[in-house]
Amino acid sequence: MLSIRQKSLLVSLVFLAVVLGFWEAYCQPPKSREALSEYELLMGGADQEARIPPPSAIVAKAWEELSNPFYDKGPNDKGIGIQLAYSISRVLSGYLMAALVAIPIGFLIGMSPLMYGALNPYIQILRPISPLAWMPLALFIIKDSETSAIFVIFICSIWPMLINTAFGVAGVRRDWINVARTHELSPLRTAFTVILPAAAPTILTGMRISIGIAWLVIVAAEMLVGGTGIGYYVWNEWNNLDLTSVIFSILMIGLVGMLLDLALNGAAKLVQYQE
Amino acid sequence: MALASNAADWHEARYLSRNIVQPLIADLRNLKRQRLSAESLSANDHFGGTMTDAPKNETQIEFHCNSLGDAYDEKTSLRHASNCDCRKCTTAAAKPGVAQETSAQRPATHEEMWDRMVENALVRGIFAQNDFSRRSFLNAVGGTTLAAILGSVLPLDAIKAATKESTDKLEKTKLKVGFVPITCATPIIMAHPMGFYSKYGLDVEVIKTAGWAVARDKSLAMEYDASHMLTPMPLAMTMGAGSTAKPFIMPAVENINGQAIVLHVDHKDKRDPKQWKGFKFGVPFDYSMHNFLLRYYVAEHGLDPDKDIQIRVVPPPEMVANLRAGNLDGYLSPDPFNQRAVWEKVGFIHTLTKDIWEGHPCCAFACSQEFAVAHPNTYGALLKAIVDATQFSAKMENRKQIAEAIAPTNYLNQPVPVIEQVLTGRFADGLGEIKDVPTRIDFDPFPWHSMAVWILTQMKRWGYIKGDVDYNKIAEQVYVAADTAKTMQHLGYTAPDKTYKNHVIMGKEFDYTKPEAYVQSFAIKAS
Numbered sequence: 001m002l003s004i005r006q007k008s009l010l011v012s013l014v015f016l017a018v019v020l021g022f023w024e025a026y027c028q029p030p031k032s033r034e035a036l037s038e039y040e041l042l043m044g045g046a047d048q049e050a051r052i053p054p055p056s057a058i059v060a061k062a063w064e065e066l067s068n069p070f071y072d073k074g075p076n077d078k079g080i081g082i083q084l085a086y087s088i089s090r091v092l093s094g095y096l097m098a099a100l101v102a103i104p105i106g107f108l109i110g111m112s113p114l115m116y117g118a119l120n121p122y123i124q125i126l127r128p129i130s131p132l133a134w135m136p137l138a139l140f141i142i143k144d145s146e147t148s149a150i151f152v153i154f155i156c157s158i159w160p161m162l163i164n165t166a167f168g169v170a171g172v173r174r175d176w177i178n179v180a181r182t183h184e185l186s187p188l189r190t191a192f193t194v195i196l197p198a199a200a201p202t203i204l205t206g207m208r209i210s211i212g213i214a215w216l217v218i219v220a221a222e223m224l225v226g227g228t229g230i231g232y233y234v235w236n237e238w239n240n241l242d243l244t245s246v247i248f249s250i251l252m253i254g255l256v257g258m259l260l261d262l263a264l265n266g267a268a269k270l271v272q273y274q275e
Numbered sequence: 276m277a278l279a280s281n282a283a284d285w286h287e288a289r290y291l292s293r294n295i296v297q298p299l300i301a302d303l304r305n306l307k308r309q310r311l312s313a314e315s316l317s318a319n320d321h322f323g324g325t326m327t328d329a330p331k332n333e334t335q336i337e338f339h340c341n342s343l344g345d346a347y348d349e350k351t352s353l354r355h356a357s358n359c360d361c362r363k364c365t366t367a368a369a370k371p372g373v374a375q376e377t378s379a380q381r382p383a384t385h386e387e388m389w390d391r392m393v394e395n396a397l398v399r400g401i402f403a404q405n406d407f408s409r410r411s412f413l414n415a416v417g418g419t420t421l422a423a424i425l426g427s428v429l430p431l432d433a434i435k436a437a438t439k440e441s442t443d444k445l446e447k448t449k450l451k452v453g454f455v456p457i458t459c460a461t462p463i464i465m466a467h468p469m470g471f472y473s474k475y476g477l478d479v480e481v482i483k484t485a486g487w488a489v490a491r492d493k494s495l496a497m498e499y500d501a502s503h504m505l506t507p508m509p510l511a512m513t514m515g516a517g518s519t520a521k522p523f524i525m526p527a528v529e530n531i532n533g534q535a536i537v538l539h540v541d542h543k544d545k546r547d548p549k550q551w552k553g554f555k556f557g558v559p560f561d562y563s564m565h566n567f568l569l570r571y572y573v574a575e576h577g578l579d580p581d582k583d584i585q586i587r588v589v590p591p592p593e594m595v596a597n598l599r600a601g602n603l604d605g606y607l608s609p610d611p612f613n614q615r616a617v618w619e620k621v622g623f624i625h626t627l628t629k630d631i632w633e634g635h636p637c638c639a640f641a642c643s644q645e646f647a648v649a650h651p652n653t654y655g656a657l658l659k660a661i662v663d664a665t666q667f668s669a670k671m672e673n674r675k676q677i678a679e680a681i682a683p684t685n686y687l688n689q690p691v692p693v694i695e696q697v698l699t700g701r702f703a704d705g706l707g708e709i710k711d712v713p714t715r716i717d718f719d720p721f722p723w724h725s726m727a728v729w730i731l732t733q734m735k736r737w738g739y740i741k742g743d744v745d746y747n748k749i750a751e752q753v754y755v756a757a758d759t760a761k762t763m764q765h766l767g768y769t770a771p772d773k774t775y776k777n778h779v780i781m782g783k784e785f786d787y788t789k790p791e792a793y794v795q796s797f798a799i800k801a802s
Contacts, residue, residue, distance in 0.1 A: 076481075
């Protein structure tokens with residue numbers, strides 16, 4: 001007899017097969033009948049309108065792209081692997097810079113009610129701004145589209161980390177800090193040996209939210225500034241109204257986003273503790 | 276003088292030129308460049324179209340550099356210390372502000388000035404930079420004797436020629452040129468796969484840009500050395516309309532004609548513009564011929580483009596997707612997106628813009644004034660490549676080949692048959708007919724000043740610029756027709772001998788001499 005886990009896997013595979021089957025059957029292009037007239041040729045064939053490509057076309061496209069992911073045919077045509085690498089490197093550099101800024105400031109805010117009161121209004125105003133709204137300003141001030149994209153990642157991933165760090169630090173149990181005080185630990189030592197480990201799970205939750213947002217935003221930012229990256233790839237294929245490539249890249253974006261999330265989930269497990 | 280033994284040898288001349296003359300000249304050139312860019316950038320009105328002024332200017336500036344005195348004259352110091360007693364400095368002390376040689380002594384042309392520089396450098400080299408011994412030697416034997424001696428032992432002419440040749444060197448060979456993926460950019464794009472850039476010694480990366488605002492911002496930020504733009508953009512950027520003001524120049528028009536008004540297939544029964552009230556139209560940019568032509572077109576049919584229809588800015592590549600989604604009822608946009616709408620069966624071609632204004636300019640090749648001043652040779656070579664590519668594209672027999680070269684993902688990323696229909700002018704109009712219009716898109720690099728004036732009148736008409744406009748000044752400053760004409764002649768093409776002419780738009784003549792009256796003559800305009 002199958003376990004419940006195996007059964008659910010089986011059922012989800014059946015769902016997938018049914019959906020893909022319908023999709024495939026519904027989206028077949030009509031068979032061309034006889035030779036086309038010149039007008040029909042100039043119109044791109046006789047069938048009435050473009051349709052969503054069937055899954056088999058997407059699988060074929062994926063095979064074609066993934067079998068040669070690192071080709072480079074000039075600045076506007078690079079393989080999917082190179083595009084993803086550009087996007088990931090942008091996300092990571094903006095994200096790491098944000099971590100370097102957000103975690104110390106978060107510590108400060110969490111430990112000092114005075115700083116919390118002083119900085120909170122600014123955080124509340126800046127936090128809800130859509131990261132892409134910064135783009136025109138960033139392009140104007142930084143005068144470099146590459147750095148502007150990284151800046152947008154920086155600005156969008158800073159808030160969850162900042163707020164979670166502050167929250168985690170402020171929420172460390174008073175008893176533990178009091179114990180540190182009775183042991184006459186210096187404030188710095190208290191911060192590193194007591195507060196940091198205690199707040200680490202909350203901080204990592206913030207970091208996990210941030211990387212998710214950063215990955216969402218990079219696609220939009222790259223569609224805006226163009227050049228390289230997975231967002232540019234989507235935009236470029238949209239220009240060509242090539243839905244097969246667009247669907248393929250949507251799947252790739254989802255896959256990479258999931259991997260990034262899994263990586264931070266793994267890191268979060270390392271600092272987890274039971275009270 | 277041991278070096279003179281087999282001096283007739285050309286290699287010797289090259290050697291001398293490279294090791295003695297050029298280092299000195301390099302210093303002079305740096306000095307000159309700093310002064311030139313400082314002057315032309317500080318005074319906005321002191322550059323541009325009037326390129327005939329440039330050589331005169333250069334001569335004067337170089338003569339402020341003291342190193343260009345006559346090396347064969349014992350009364351001229353080449354050093355000019357503070358207690359200098361040479362003719363030039365004593366004249367200057369007597370009459371402050373008049374530090375120039377008499378016109379007979381001054382080299383009149385650029386060529387002569389180079390000769391003078393070479394002589395000067397050589398004589399300095401021989402006397403080991405000791406100006407005192409040079410002047411006493413000349414006092415003893417006389418300047419002509421020295422010139423004769425030098426001429427007999429050194430291949431002076433060869434050295435001069437070698438020096439001139441090497442100063443044509445490109446300041447920068449790796450360039451970034453932006454383009455928006457449309458057929459208007461054909462010359463800029465096809466110059467890459469078809470080798471026009473490399474023919475002129477340039478290694479150009481052509482970079483696809485998402486839209487005009489991004490192209491403008493990347494150009495303003497100097498991220499691109501030069502870029503594909505719309506003909507009104509460099510005018511607007513120079514004046515600071517819609518962006519920060521930075522002097523841009525437009526040495527070449529990319530294409531003429533080549534646009535169309537496309538309507539959604541649902542509107543096949545609404546061919547009369549009077550039925551278009553409430554329509555949503557897309558144009559690629561505010562400062563575009565598309566915007567101005569669409570406004571002109573509907574206004575001539577009695578609709579106020581600001582009140583009766585809605586005009587939205589949509590980047591060209593997103594036009595078809597928006598038309599399909601019903602966000603737009605139609606658009607006036609660049610090809611291939613007009614033809615692509617037909618190909619996708621979501622739109623039909625209502626009218627080609629050549630039927631609104633036959634031979635209207637559309638897209639442009641532009642760069643910042645700063646780039647052209649700092650890299651004169653590179654700018655020249657780039658312009659040659661563009662003009663050459665534009666003339667090549669103008670020939671009908673090359674069009675099929677070009678269509679195949681620019682269709683791949685790296686460039687336009689469009690199906691070849693779509694590009695081919697645009698470039699060859701044999702196309703399906705989406706209404707069931709095949710049309711043959713060979714001049715649907717054409718290529719002519721010459722930037723007519725009168726075209727710029729027309730564009731400015733429309734910017735004034737629709738309120739994009741306010742107040743008094745010095746039409747001719749801005750037109751001549753930005754549309755550097757003299758550069759284009761020079762390059763066209765250099766490449767063996769005939770350039771027009773004037774830069775202004777009257778244009779006819781929808782049967783109405785535009786008189787370039789009366790721009791303000793032209794603006795006032797329209798019943799429909801922004802108040």
